[in-house]
Amino acid sequence: MKLPRSPRPVRSAWRRTLRAATVTAALLAATVTPLGAAHASTAPDRGWNDWSCRPSAAHPRPVVLVHGTFGNSVDNWLVLAPYLVKRGYCVFSLDYGQLPGVPLFNGLGPIAKSAEQLDAFVDKVRGTTGTAKVDLVGHSQGGMMPRYYLKFLGGAAEVNSLVGLAPDNHGTTLNGLTKLLPYFPGAGDLLTLATPGLADQVAGSDFITRLNAGGDTVPGVHYTVIATKYDEVVTPYRSQFLDGPDVRNVLLQDLCPVDLSEHVTIGTVDLVAYHEVANALDPAHATPTDCFN
Template identity: 75%
Template sequence: MLPWRRLLRPLAVLALTTAALVAPTIPAAQAAQAASAPGSGWNNWSCRPTAAHPRPVVLVHGTLGNSVDNWLGFAPYLVNRGYCVYSLDYGQLPGVPFFHGLGPIEKSAAQLDVFVDRVLAATGAAKTDIVGHSQGGMMPRHYLKFLGGAAKVNALVGLAPDNHGTTLSGLTRLLPYFPGAEDLISASTPGLADQIAGSAFITRLNEGGDTVPGVKYTVIATRYDEVVTPYRSAFLDGPNVRNVVLQDLCALDLSEHVTIGLTDRIAWHEALNALDPAHAERTTCASIFQ
């Protein structure tokens, strides 16, 4: 077996494991209908923000996720609390259905730009809030920094975002020892290559500071993250930043990279606090019941 194939085997295993974990728990067609049908869920384009929740929330899925599967739990959690909620697909590759976030991240940020404009036009709101999981918590920073998004976004909440890239539990550090491996990843899945710690994309994203004025940032990370490694690479430096470790809120929480966004109500509760800090309630282990 060629050396680069030996390296890509664990990457493929990780991708398949993640894909299995984010697979819908209800039939895909039924899930998509529940997500998009007016009045029955999120992506309700007739929703109008209220005085209590004046900003629509845009949900940005992670790598290998999509606008439905990634948010089957959290989107209804927000809708049931009175928010107008929207989610998009981005980073699609030709011939690859359902598993998105694999295209060049700069182009994905441009897709987010278009989607936010659509949400603001439909709701009449001046700004939106963004909640993203994994790449979805990092990619919007390109939109904020380089595409004028800071004027349209009040807050960015990242659930296990790879803000400073990832070593993927050390695997990416082996790439230079396997000729052609980096070129293969860049050519076939540029969205993955962009997320490697030290990549040109990550370097440019963080040059001159992690944040931009006018936006509030919250990062919720987990010590058990096996995808964004080291887990503290999720954290941001700058004004209007709050970095949170999930286990500091509840030591019993064992969520790792996928479940922090998919099923973890403790993480959701802390994200809710970031969306409405004026009415924030302390997040504890008991938040799973709220």
């Protein structure tokens, strides 16, 4: 007996879901360079960290990319940096939070000191490009650490917007941070060393308490947080969101329900998240974000 076909709206919905799932799978496969395997020369070859770049009228502020824990100025941005360069931005990335004798794996030093490194790097970018302000885009710790610079180091006068991809704005557990280790072969040995950058990120730490005392934001800066409900590192994922008068909190699955990105992939390969980053950097020309951006 021939079974009745599904109604056309159901079939169409399934087709859309399958297409979206295919897109998500492609995003997850996009990282062809293993984390930790790239080297510094990759960045200029891909068009970012070009110190001769001058911002255009369309994109008048340079973008500074701030990597996450165990990351570095190249590995974290092999997809996003070229994505923004292609759209006409001057893009720069830095290394911060280095431990003596530990190559490649950064973001492990005291976060207050890392914020000082960011401050110095932003000053260099502003001076070289002749701009008064920059926009910051950070992943994980890189989306949270800049808030210290904004709040305590005068960064509010130098930054137009901060976009955080899965930032641990209110801390996480050490167990959550150790879930990053499989993505960075050899990084597990670092847990036997002094890693203040990890301790600072634990929920309830002195650093997190001071960072959030008196409010999450500072006047004059536009904040965007992009989170995924599948985040296994910063949990609960809603702890990433900020409260304040100029904050936009975005859940990735509200834009694309079948996006399966978790903590690492939202910052390293997810084009849906990146489209929302582009919207945050240029809200006057924002376009709707869905599974096919």
